[in-house]
Amino acid sequence: MGEIIDALAIALKAGIGFQAVFLALLAIGINMQFGYTGLLNFGQIAFALLGGYGIAISVSQWGLNFWVGVLIGLLAAVVLALLLGLPTLRLRADYLAIATIAAAEGLRLLFRSVSATPVTNGSRGISGFNSGFVELAPWDTGRRYRLLGTFWSGADLWVTAVGWTLVALASLLVWALVRSPWGRVVRSIREDEDAVRALGKNVYVYKMQALVLGGVFGALGGMIYAVGTGSTTPDQYQNANTFLAYAALILGGAARVLGPVIGAMLMYFIIQFADSGLRSLTENGVIPDGLLTTTDVAQIRFVIIGLGLILLLVFRPQGIFGDRREVMLDAR
Amino acid sequence: MTHPTDRVRRHGRRSRPARAGARTPAGGPPPRGLTALRLLLVVLFTAGLAALAPGAAHAAEDAAEQVSGTLRTSVSGPISGVEVVVTTPDGDEVGTDETDDNGRFAVELPGPGQYTVTVPEDSLPEGVEFNSGNSRTVTVDPGRNQGVIIGLDDGSRNSGGGNVRWVQLLVDGFRFGLLIAMAAVGLSLIFGTTGLTNFAHGELVTIGAIVAYFINVDGGVPLIPAALLAMVIGAGIGALNERLLWRPLRRRGTGLVAALVISIGLSLLLRYGYQIIFGGSSEAYADYRGQRAVDYGPFTLTDKDLYSIFVALVVLLLVALMLQRTKIGKAMRAVADNRDLAASSGIDVNRVILVVWMMGGALAALGGVLLGLSDEVQWDMGFRLLLLMFAGVTLGGLGTAYGALVGSIVVGVFVQMSTLVVPNDIKYVGGLLLLIVILMVRPQGILGSRVRVG
Numbered sequence: 001m002g003e004i005i006d007a008l009a010i011a012l013k014a015g016i017g018f019q020a021v022f023l024a025l026l027a028i029g030i031n032m033q034f035g036y037t038g039l040l041n042f043g044q045i046a047f048a049l050l051g052g053y054g055i056a057i058s059v060s061q062w063g064l065n066f067w068v069g070v071l072i073g074l075l076a077a078v079v080l081a082l083l084l085g086l087p088t089l090r091l092r093a094d095y096l097a098i099a100t101i102a103a104a105e106g107l108r109l110l111f112r113s114v115s116a117t118p119v120t121n122g123s124r125g126i127s128g129f130n131s132g133f134v135e136l137a138p139w140d141t142g143r144r145y146r147l148l149g150t151f152w153s154g155a156d157l158w159v160t161a162v163g164w165t166l167v168a169l170a171s172l173l174v175w176a177l178v179r180s181p182w183g184r185v186v187r188s189i190r191e192d193e194d195a196v197r198a199l200g201k202n203v204y205v206y207k208m209q210a211l212v213l214g215g216v217f218g219a220l221g222g223m224i225y226a227v228g229t230g231s232t233t234p235d236q237y238q239n240a241n242t243f244l245a246y247a248a249l250i251l252g253g254a255a256r257v258l259g260p261v262i263g264a265m266l267m268y269f270i271i272q273f274a275d276s277g278l279r280s281l282t283e284n285g286v287i288p289d290g291l292l293t294t295t296d297v298a299q300i301r302f303v304i305i306g307l308g309l310i311l312l313l314v315f316r317p318q319g320i321f322g323d324r325r326e327v328m329l330d331a332r
Numbered sequence: 333m334t335h336p337t338d339r340v341r342r343h344g345r346r347s348r349p350a351r352a353g354a355r356t357p358a359g360g361p362p363p364r365g366l367t368a369l370r371l372l373l374v375v376l377f378t379a380g381l382a383a384l385a386p387g388a389a390h391a392a393e394d395a396a397e398q399v400s401g402t403l404r405t406s407v408s409g410p411i412s413g414v415e416v417v418v419t420t421p422d423g424d425e426v427g428t429d430e431t432d433d434n435g436r437f438a439v440e441l442p443g444p445g446q447y448t449v450t451v452p453e454d455s456l457p458e459g460v461e462f463n464s465g466n467s468r469t470v471t472v473d474p475g476r477n478q479g480v481i482i483g484l485d486d487g488s489r490n491s492g493g494g495n496v497r498w499v500q501l502l503v504d505g506f507r508f509g510l511l512i513a514m515a516a517v518g519l520s521l522i523f524g525t526t527g528l529t530n531f532a533h534g535e536l537v538t539i540g541a542i543v544a545y546f547i548n549v550d551g552g553v554p555l556i557p558a559a560l561l562a563m564v565i566g567a568g569i570g571a572l573n574e575r576l577l578w579r580p581l582r583r584r585g586t587g588l589v590a591a592l593v594i595s596i597g598l599s600l601l602l603r604y605g606y607q608i609i610f611g612g613s614s615e616a617y618a619d620y621r622g623q624r625a626v627d628y629g630p631f632t633l634t635d636k637d638l639y640s641i642f643v644a645l646v647v648l649l650l651v652a653l654m655l656q657r658t659k660i661g662k663a664m665r666a667v668a669d670n671r672d673l674a675a676s677s678g679i680d681v682n683r684v685i686l687v688v689w690m691m692g693g694a695l696a697a698l699g700g701v702l703l704g705l706s707d708e709v710q711w712d713m714g715f716r717l718l719l720l721m722f723a724g725v726t727l728g729g730l731g732t733a734y735g736a737l738v739g740s741i742v743v744g745v746f747v748q749m750s751t752l753v754v755p756n757d758i759k760y761v762g763g764l765l766l767l768i769v770i771l772m773v774r775p776q777g778i779l780g781s782r783v784r785v786g
Contacts, residue, residue: 038589040589040592042596083768084768086772087768087771087772087775088771091771091775093589094529094588094592095726095771095775097529097592098529098722098726098767098771099767099768099771101531101719101722102719102722102723102764102767102768103764103768105719105760105764106760106761106764106765109757109758109760109761110758110761113755113757113758113761114755114757115754115755115757115758116758240600243596243597243600246593246596247597250593295612296608299604299607299608300604300608302600302601302603302604303600303601303604303605303608305597305600306596306597306598306599306600306601306602306603306604307597307601308597309593309594309596309597309600310594310597310598310601313586313590313593313594313597314581314586314594317590
């Protein structure tokens with residue numbers, strides 16, 4: 001039983017840790033794009049990559065101030081959104097999907113390539129850029145703190161606290177936006193683009209605004225992740241994370257302000273519980289080595305996500321809190 | 333997905349502890365027979381049904397350290413019978429090993445630490461030289477099988493030896509483009525007939541390669557019958573896809589966007605399932621290993637690559653003939669063009685879609701086998717090909733069969749030829765950039781019609 005309680009505690013920590021913040025911010029961005037506007041951004045992780053590397057490169061490679069790095073990361077995300085949106089937002093939804101997924105994979109390959117090594121340090125990544133942020137913490141970051149049965153380092157706690165504050169602010173912003181006239185236009189674009197166009201609205205511009213806003217949330221998520229882990233490597237930003245965020249969003253309920261947040265926490269909790277549970281079972285020999293080795297366990301999470309995505313969309317596309325009428329299911 | 337000229341530096345690119353034999357007690361794929369059971373177990377656990385039996389004590393396996401690698405170039409093939417010497421940094425000899433028929437060597441070490449691996453200067457065959465020195469110093473972590481890369485140069489990278497680099501790249505690109513085309517025809521026709529953007533199509537490619545691998549390597553069946561079997565199984569999996577998932581979903585009226593996200597879920601599920609079953613390493617088929625490239629004047633090509641091109645050309649020609657001449661082919665084009673009109677003129681749309689899925693599955697599986705033949709089999713090979721398939725299909729015109737053919741070949745050639753300008757490891761970035769540029773300039777593709785873009 002001890003292992004199960006341990007696994008629960010680890011999972012609980014993961015569910016409120018900075019990884020969950022990362023996922024929540026990605027999902028909030030996707031909620032803006034997919035949930036409210038109906039845009040299929042399948043490369044959200046590319047925005048996170050730019051956010052994380054924006055800080056890492058500025059601080060470690062160029063010797064700039066941490067906050068300048070944050071600014072550069074956000075600017076890079078805006079530029080990427082514009083670049084992706086310009087050619088595709090006039091076309092049908094799946095063109096944006098293909099372009100974004102291609103951009104995410106392409107950026108990752110570019111950042112880990114040999115020719116980019118002078119700037120990005122290749123596949124080994126960059127570290128040692130978060131001290132400017134960690135030393136702002138109001139408590140001693142060298143100590144370890146006990147919280148809900150698990151130990152947190154002071155730095156982790158600080159990153160997590162800032163992260164959840166960001167999530168709260170982002171949710172507040174989304175809440176205010178979707179209640180505004182802007183939000184009503186964006187939601188009607190999701191429902192019927194042509195009708196909105198007939199009312200004289202510039203659909204293209206509204207879509208672009210939603211894409212940029214969602215991308216900025218994604219970049220913030222990538223920053224929290226980079227600052228939390230203290231390093232960035234291109235392979236942290238595998239595109240499977242985008243789909244993890246989609247799964248979290250759909251689990252929580254798309255087109256709901258708190259849907260992505262609850263979804264992300266639950267998602268991380270489930271994954272981490274399955275992960276550490278399976279790991280301890282294989283280590284103890286309950287599951288023999290021939291069936292499942294500890295290295296396999298790392299892959300299981302993606303199998304769970306895939307299965308979860310299919311089951312959710314088939315049986316409950318509105319997720320836990322969603323409203324079936326609000327979830328975009330038709331293509332345009 | 334590296335093309336032949338990459339292989340010069342390929343040896344030990346991924347350390348493969350599993351294949352180094354009995355020297356590594358830890359790691360390595362478990363017996364294949366347990367695979368189904370493993371999957372079942374995974375499913376059971378995730379369903380929350382795992383019974384919590386008290387943990388049996390499990391002896392810690394003592395892991396031995398070793399260094400291993402492969403000596404091979406694309407022109408000379410594997411280099412066998414070369415003595416590899418491992419020493420400590422102080423120069424004390426730890427052990428030696430002679431490379432086997434596959435050019436592989438592995439030396440067991442007394443413990444973790446720094447070691448120097450040396451290949452004697454004069455032991456290489458004629459025409460093969462060291463890229464940069466004949467020894468490497470590596471740091472071996474506890475319990476690790478450390479791969480060692482000793483760069484070899486056989487002259488095929490440089491324009492020496494009568495090769496013209498751009499012709500070589502053109503031929504390689506054409507071969508690669510044909511592979512993409514083979515996989516992409518199904519993707520495009522499925523889109524045309526059902527409107528589904530199938531992100532799980534790459535997994536049909538991978539399953540072909542993996543099935544052929546198991547039949548070929550574990551089953552001992554020669555690769556050609558194994559490939560045919562893999563095609564049959566690929567067609568079966570395509571049919572299962574349609575019958576078990578997509579047809580019921582169409583009947584429920586699931587929207588295209590929901591279907592698209594479902595296909596992504598399916599892709600993740602299958603892909604990481606493959607990784608659990610197949611492992612993370614890349615493996616070669618048992619047949620046609622280590623062929624020497626034959627010199628054709630301006631370019632060189634191994635026999636297997638030459639036959640791959642023939643097979644792909646013949647198969648694609650057959651597909652074109654079928655689409656043009658046979659009744660079912662005409663029906664496919666009719667459904668892809670206008671589903672309602674086809675249905676009202678008496679075509680059984682569901683049957684046509686089923687045939688499209690089967691054909692797409694079989695073609696993707698064959699594409700996977702050929703890709704595995706030229707580049708080795710890997711769990712995510714199909715997914716990495718998927719983006720290039722999308723690029724090809726979009727370039728040619730989403731939903732058209734011939735567009736997919738033309739577009740894919742252009743993408744294949746473009747990706748390989750781009751290495752004239754950009755470094756090899758970002759050549760795919762060029763392909764993806766091309767995709768975005770196409771969307772900007774001509775979103776309906778070369779052969780597509782404006783109507784489809786919407």
